[in-house]
Amino acid sequence: MKEEIIEGRRRLEEELRKLVGNIFVPEAKVFGMACGCVGLAADLRGLQSDAVEVFTEKINAILEEISESVGVKPEIIYARKLPGSEEVVVLTTRDLCERCRNEFAGSKAPPRPDIMMLKKKRWR
């Protein structure tokens, strides 16, 4: 796990730089929440929402690969923006618990205005 997450962070930064330009990924981590969700989160500096929109498929592919390398099979992938701005500060992949499947990923609209839903598995 240690090698995979270190390599995942490095790879994400490298791939984003190839796609967009000067991007910094200061931290990548695997998380487990009290509700039951597990996931991978990568903090970002320099990435903006328009770039994420343009490269959604490529970003998803990279994140899915890194995520699976640390044992997380993502049901959703999303970007979180700084509230009210276009600055993307975190990319997250998440294997959802039952509650969050409904509450966080169950609406047609993005769950919150600061969330850009990049990929959502079809449950039904």
Next chain:
Amino acid sequence: MRLVVPHPGHFAALKEIIEVKEAEGLNEVVEVYMAGSPEVMGSGRATLHSARIADIKEQTAYAHQHDIKMNIVVNPSCLGGYHLTFEGYKLFKRYFEELNKADVDGVTVAEPYFIELLRDFSMETVVSCIAHVDSPQRAEFFEDLGADTIAVDTNINRNFAILEAITKAVNCDIKVLVNEGCLYKCPFRHAHFNLFSHITSSRSSLMKAQSPNIFSDYYFDKCISMRVRDPSQIIRSPWIRPEDMQEYEAIGINNFKISGRANAVNWIINCMVAYARRSFKGNLLELIDCPSELRYTFHLDNELLEGCIKQWKTCKKICDECRYCDELTTKVLRVNEK
């Protein structure tokens, strides 16, 4: 009953909220509210969307097509004095003019000076609960300033003598927040609202210099820890069960506001349905606007709370002598096991 529902701010969310309201026939839902533009001023609570006037105008028109009113919340508890500068006066006055032109139905504010400024407009002036109206005397002051509606301090949600006295003292409408999950008599309340007010105004040209680079939200972290250590604080919080709203209607309060505009759309919809139907089964914390960690940690069985309102209605709020909520906690609240 008139139910006011939070709106996170993005148009897609508004459409989904209204779609469910109409599909479920929730005629009690008459209004949505969303945060104003952080570029102009901050807000007492987390603001995840930056609504521009054109966006507000478009969403207001859509809400009106569906017979829903639109209220814009601009309720910072602290403006750092900028509202009392000529520059601030011009900016805020112009912003209210723009909201008025956008056909917004009401504006919610906490600052008394804004209530006077809003007298020039036909929009409903709503006093935010952040103004802490907790007595008939304070309600009269705000009514004299120009308030059309007062959302009372949530700390008096279970003080029926005071609530009834307020309804008798003023002619304006009284509104209660039904699901705010804050600590009763929270020692951090003013400081936390002030903190949010400054953080959310960091994009305001006037207040930029005051945007702090904080190391953590001390009040938020502390508030959760206090409740984990003493879960009776969860019971003492002044939330109102959907089944208990009729007690408020009996004393003349017909306006109910659901808090939680920074929550996920589906969480909001779930609350809207429960309060409109006056019924909920399960963990009441699912409806309470509180840190999600508490929902994951505790289960508060709503059905076991049936009838508790009778005690709270007449409670003297001297917890040290009463201990009702402490004893109730052991019966209705349990730690989730996984």
